[in-house]
Amino acid sequence: MAEAVIEKEAFVLPENLADRGSHYCPGCHHGIAHRLVAECLSELGLVDNTICVSSIGCSVFIYNYILMDTIEAPHGRAPAVATGVKRARKDKFVFTYQGDGDLASIGLAESVHCANRGEKISVVFVNNTVYGMTGGQMAPTTMIGQKTTTCPGGRCEDREGSPMKMAELMASLGGTAYSARVATNNMKNIVAAKKAVMKAFRCQTEGRGFGFVELLSACPTNWRMSPVAANERVEKEMIPYFPLGTYKDFE
Amino acid sequence: MSAARDGERIFIKGNEAVAHGALAAGCRCYFGYPITPQNDIPELLSSLIPEAGGEFVQAESEVAAANMLLGSAACGVRAFTSSSSPGISLMQEAISYMAGSELPGVIVNMVRGGPGLGDIGPSQGDYFQAVKGGGHGDYRLFVLAPATCQEAYDHMIEAFHLAFKYRNPVMVLGDAILGQMKEPVTAWTPRLGDSLSHDDTEGAEWRLEGSANRPARLLKSLHLEEGALATHNKKLVAKYKEMEQEVRAEECLCEDAELIVAAFGSIGRIVKSTVRHLRDKGHKVGLFRPITLFPFPTARLEAMAVEGKRFLTIEHNTGQMVEDVRLAIRHHADSAFHGCMPGDLPSPDDFVHPILNVLEGK
Ligand SMILES: Cc1ncc(C[n+]2csc(CCOP(=O)(O)OP(=O)(O)O)c2C)c(N)n1
Ligand code: SF4
Numbered sequence A: 001m002a003e004a005v006i007e008k009e010a011f012v013l014p015e016n017l018a019d020r021g022s023h024y025c026p027g028c029h030h031g032i033a034h035r036l037v038a039e040c041l042s043e044l045g046l047v048d049n050t051i052c053v054s055s056i057g058c059s060v061f062i063y064n065y066i067l068m069d070t071i072e073a074p075h076g077r078a079p080a081v082a083t084g085v086k087r088a089r090k091d092k093f094v095f096t097y098q099g100d101g102d103l104a105s106i107g108l109a110e111s112v113h114c115a116n117r118g119e120k121i122s123v124v125f126v127n128n129t130v131y132g133m134t135g136g137q138m139a140p141t142t143m144i145g146q147k148t149t150t151c152p153g154g155r156c157e158d159r160e161g162s163p164m165k166m167a168e169l170m171a172s173l174g175g176t177a178y179s180a181r182v183a184t185n186n187m188k189n190i191v192a193a194k195k196a197v198m199k200a201f202r203c204q205t206e207g208r209g210f211g212f213v214e215l216l217s218a219c220p221t222n223w224r225m226s227p228v229a230a231n232e233r234v235e236k237e238m239i240p241y242f243p244l245g246t247y248k249d250f251e
Numbered sequence B: 001m002s003a004a005r006d007g008e009r010i011f012i013k014g015n016e017a018v019a020h021g022a023l024a025a026g027c028r029c030y031f032g033y034p035i036t037p038q039n040d041i042p043e044l045l046s047s048l049i050p051e052a053g054g055e056f057v058q059a060e061s062e063v064a065a066a067n068m069l070l071g072s073a074a075c076g077v078r079a080f081t082s083s084s085s086p087g088i089s090l091m092q093e094a095i096s097y098m099a100g101s102e103l104p105g106v107i108v109n110m111v112r113g114g115p116g117l118g119d120i121g122p123s124q125g126d127y128f129q130a131v132k133g134g135g136h137g138d139y140r141l142f143v144l145a146p147a148t149c150q151e152a153y154d155h156m157i158e159a160f161h162l163a164f165k166y167r168n169p170v171m172v173l174g175d176a177i178l179g180q181m182k183e184p185v186t187a188w189t190p191r192l193g194d195s196l197s198h199d200d201t202e203g204a205e206w207r208l209e210g211s212a213n214r215p216a217r218l219l220k221s222l223h224l225e226e227g228a229l230a231t232h233n234k235k236l237v238a239k240y241k242e243m244e245q246e247v248r249a250e251e252c253l254c255e256d257a258e259l260i261v262a263a264f265g266s267i268g269r270i271v272k273s274t275v276r277h278l279r280d281k282g283h284k285v286g287l288f289r290p291i292t293l294f295p296f297p298t299a300r301l302e303a304m305a306v307e308g309k310r311f312l313t314i315e316h317n318t319g320q321m322v323e324d325v326r327l328a329i330r331h332h333a334d335s336a337f338h339g340c341m342p343g344d345l346p347s348p349d350d351f352v353h354p355i356l357n358v359l360e361g362k
Helices: A030-043 A058-064 A078-088 A100-106 A108-117 A166-171 A187-205 A227-241 B014-024 B040-051 B062-074 B085-101 B127-131 B149-166 B176-180 B228-246 B265-280 B298-306 B321-329 B348-359
Strands: A050-054 A069-072 A093-099 A122-127 A176-183 A210-216 A245-248 B009-013 B029-032 B055-058 B079-083 B106-111 B142-144 B170-175 B182-186 B249-252 B259-262 B285-290 B292-294 B310-315 B335-339
Touching: A030 A058, A030 A093, A030 A122, A030 A187, A050 A058, A050 A078, A058 A069, A058 A093, A069 B062, A069 B085, A078 A093, A078 A100, A078 A108, A078 A122, A078 B029, A078 B055, A078 B062, A093 A100, A093 A187, A100 A108, A100 A122, A100 A166, A108 A122, A108 A166, A108 A210, A108 B062, A122 A166, A122 A187, A166 A176, A166 A210, A166 A245, A176 A187, A176 A227, A187 A210, A210 A227, B009 B014, B014 B040, B014 B106, B014 B149, B014 B170, B014 B176, B029 B040, B029 B062, B040 B055, B062 B079, B062 B085, B079 B085, B079 B149, B085 B106, B085 B127, B106 B149, B106 B176, B127 B170, B127 B292, B142 B149, B149 B170, B149 B182, B149 B228, B170 B176, B170 B265, B176 B265, B249 B265, B259 B265, B259 B298, B259 B321, B259 B348, B265 B285, B265 B310, B265 B348, B285 B298, B298 B321, B310 B321, B310 B348, B321 B335, B335 B348
Parallel strands: A050 A069, A050 A093, A093 A122, A122 A210, A176 A210, B029 B055, B029 B079, B079 B106, B106 B170, B142 B170, B259 B285, B259 B310, B310 B335
Antiparallel strands: A176 A245, B009 B182, B142 B292, B249 B285
8 A cells, every 4th residue: 555645735825926927037036035025024914014115127027926015116216215105104014125236236325325214114135146137237246257248258356346245234334223144045045034034024013123135146047057057156156255144133 | 484374474485485385285205405596495394394294304315315205106195305407307217207107296496507517596497307308208297387485385285286186296397596585475275175185095096005905006117018108108198188277377468468478487577577667668568477387388379379479488598498489389470589598697677678679570
């Protein structure tokens, strides 16, 4: 007699995550990041009370997956838009979802000042070291030696500066209550990532201030790598330069 | 200074009138960044708005201020920002997004001389930017041009009303003269139930507030699906057409005038003094002062052209509104133009000869 097989559902679709195919490339981490956000909002009971500020980049369509009231912000301006939302509706949970081009380049001023003012919002920052949507140009987080379409010989520190460490930068600001860097390249890291997203969100629900979480993610398409190789790159190249950890905490 | 009471007569600057008018209109969020000649607005609101239970944020830039406005507007809350020319240029991206996402917000531009850093003196050099779109894409703002401190107050109340009625950004276009000039203003608040008043249900059918008991809402300007942008833009065009019912202009001594002088805002007011003075001397001139610069009072101007009147446009720039005047009357007449240079402060006397020259066909 065959042994009884006990099936356990490993993934339950969170109530606010749409049951639909994804437009992201195979191996892209935006889908993982969306799921983490959706699960945390759901577990914190925030689904009905949240306003999402979507940004520019591959993730602009977050509103097709996370079913919540959403406003689309211009490139880089999500923290300013979120400030306006939160000031207008203090009773709402407000978060932005931004890529590295969005947050660290064009929107650096908005990011830094929003954090420094201690706006009670949460920022989910997906760092894939490249501009995904526009076809793989250099980002402020592009690593030294990394080839992109606008630094074809590899990023050169002398010419282009060094990759910006946003979690550390945000932690240095007075209004930031929580800042952490996590990765989404393997299960262990994803579990830790969820804890960090949860905490960044609790920062707001508990009225502690600005919460920031950086997710080291893969963009296999623009890295010209297979999804598996991309995950390895996160581990071997990114994590050593962008150390995982909590840079500021409220507890 | 504290918030004005209804019926109270207050002696204030145009900038202060803007702030008081916004409060009376129920504005509860202000975002701005300092720039002369409009600093009285944020300075006053930094205490008045919090006192009224609202939010004041000195943003890190005009870029951020306009995007904060976009965020508040998405919540259906009455919010505004103010600046002067270079700052308004920085706001254009967000204003375009607001137009595209159909969000109601008010932007005040107390214009100064340009281009570039120019100077802090008065100018009407931002007419094109205000009425022709200003930012990227194919859109229009509602543009109101106050000429007195009382109008600055009143126009703020109207601006919020129009912004929500049409779900469109509205610009109040003043200048350094209006902003810095001081005169008596009668404070008033739209009464509940008035067409200009608002209530807690404003924007309830579209505003973002969390999706409890209904499907999620999305406010966006991105339309990638085949034909979606065309459909959206057609809807916007229809809206801009509908706005024409709000068109307004002041006519002074126009009825039997041979020459109509078209001028807006502060210059319109200065020209009014010149026109009155010339009338006293028996010259048949009248003033036509567009109050809505978009939509432009085209039909009224054309009707006057049909009657055989002649036209002169006077502006505090090198020739901008004159294009709209000419467009309005083009089948029947033309308009002469007299411009005073941005940054200078003209007096009624400066316009006597330019008007007489056209009147006498010189
Ligand atoms: C003002 C402005 N400049 C440029 C762009 C073009 N643009 C769209 S997405 C993008 C980069 C996005 O990169 P990132 O934030 O890293 O997101 P990703 O696509 O990698 O997820 C750029 C430059 C734009 N939309 N707006
Ligand atoms: S281009 Fe990169 S970031 Fe964009 S969907 Fe593809 S893998 Fe993801």
